[in-house]
Amino acid sequence: MKIAFIHHTLVIGSGIDTVIWELAHRLKGEHDVKIFTFLNEYPSGLVKVVNIPFNENKVINSVFSPFLPNSYKLRGLIKEFDVVNVHHYPANFFPFFPKKLETFNIVTEWSGPPLSLLKNLSLKEKFYIKFIMAMNKYAALRADDLIAPCDFVKKWIKDNYGLDSRKIYLDGINFDYFNFKKYKKEKIDFGGPIILYVGRIAPNKNIDILIESFETVKRELEDSKLVIVGRKTFPEYYKKLKNFLKKRKLEESVIFTGEVSWDDLPLYYASCDVFATCSAWEGFLRAEAFAMKKPMVAFDAGANKETIKDGINGFLVKEKSPEAFANALIKILEDNNLRKKMGKNGYKWAKENLDFDVIAKNFSKYITEVTN
Known part of the structure; x- marks a missing residue:
């Protein structure tokens, strides 16, 4: 099976980035797996990684990348896969905008913070977090299936999106590394x-x-x-x-x-x-x-x-x-x-x-x- 993971970064040690890389590394023996990303820190050769060049400005990448010209190039590459797995915005927007790809699109949702935690943030920070949460909901509502990494998030998805999801622990540990x-x-x-x-x-x-x-x-x-x-x-x-x-x-x-x-x-x-x-x-x-x-x-x-x-x-x-x-x-x-x-x-x-x-x-x- 051809599986594509999309994430805007692939930074060593970062939570979701680690999950994607560790999964891809282990699944490659059984499936044809590729990771599509804007930024990769991992060594080459262990996993197939496709670097998609976007704007060097991190703010532009994190907010506007799905609307930039290279997004169409990325969509053209991933439409050949059987399964596409995405996590949060902006990566989760690509399979669904401007129209949904015919691949089997799986969204992994990690939930969002309670709004009460935003009270001490600046207006810009509040806007950014609310924007990300709105985009995550947009993707979740259009997904072919939803993954929740624990029971807490599974309930959060039901309460906030009205959707069912499949619980699979994802935020794991490499026991060879943490030995x-x-x-x-x-x-x-x-x-x-x-x-x-x-x-x-x-x-x-x-x-x-x-x-x-x-x-x-x-x-x-x-x-x-x-x-x-x-x-x-x-x-x-x-x-x-x-x-x-x-x-x-x-x-x-x-x-x-x-x-x-x-x-x-x-x-x-x-x-x-x-x-x-x-x-x-x-x-x-x-x-x-x-x-x-x-x-x-x-x-x-x-x-x-x-x-x-x-x-x-x-x-x-x-x-x-x-x-x-x-x-x-x-x-x-x-x-x-x-x-x-x-x-x-x-x-x-x-x-x-x-x-x-x-x-x-x-x-x-x-x-x-x-x-x-």
Whole structure:
């Protein structure tokens, strides 16, 4: 079967980009697979990738690419495929505009943030997010089939679009890459118990609440450290966080690493004692920490409960307060046996459900079923 994946970027380590590349890499033995993208960071030869040149301006690409001349070239290339899989805008617009292609078009929907989370954004940012959500709905309503990467998103699709969808875990883990055995002796010595956060430095990720929680943890565990790995996507928010650290005299204990290379990321997971996120919303909570046998702590929000089984592989904090979150972290950090048990449970669940080898088999089976 000829399968085309379309995504505007193919950036190493980025969530959806990783899903597409890992799936294509595993499906190529059974199917004729190609990825169409504007920007590719992956090495050549492992997967067939077609680079479609568009405008060099990222804003123009992310908003207007479906309406530019090269979009017709892309549509001409993908119409020869049996199945086309797209995720969010702008990639999900190509199979449906100006008219729907006769290929079997599958849209993977990742849901959108609650509108309440947009209140602190600028008018431009609010407009952009609402525009993207409207375009995603446009594609979903015209798709031949819809994939939801978890039950939370499946319900979100039904509530917001009135459509049924097929649940398939997609945001998986390459266990050869995130291999805890490789890092048993290799660690980064930050000194003391390590709480790790990996993700964008953005207001909806509630890094400020995480830091407030850590302040409470530090009163109990004086030598503990909070390591924050990720891009500073909101400079003003990052500046606010740094000012808070200075005011509370936490600059030596909270470490912002900036963006870390994909090759180095497993070492950070291996070096921590617990992974923590105070994010207000996630379409699916990534679980690389489980691959390294580390427990996770998060608020009971969005799809988090599908990754974290409360009290089994981590803690889901129901009370949205820094104090409650800190208590969950302290409980794990002070109990070595609990920490190890939760880490093992997380590894077992992730290996059974989120191994990309398992996900690729499920995806291939799904495509065969829906196209027949």
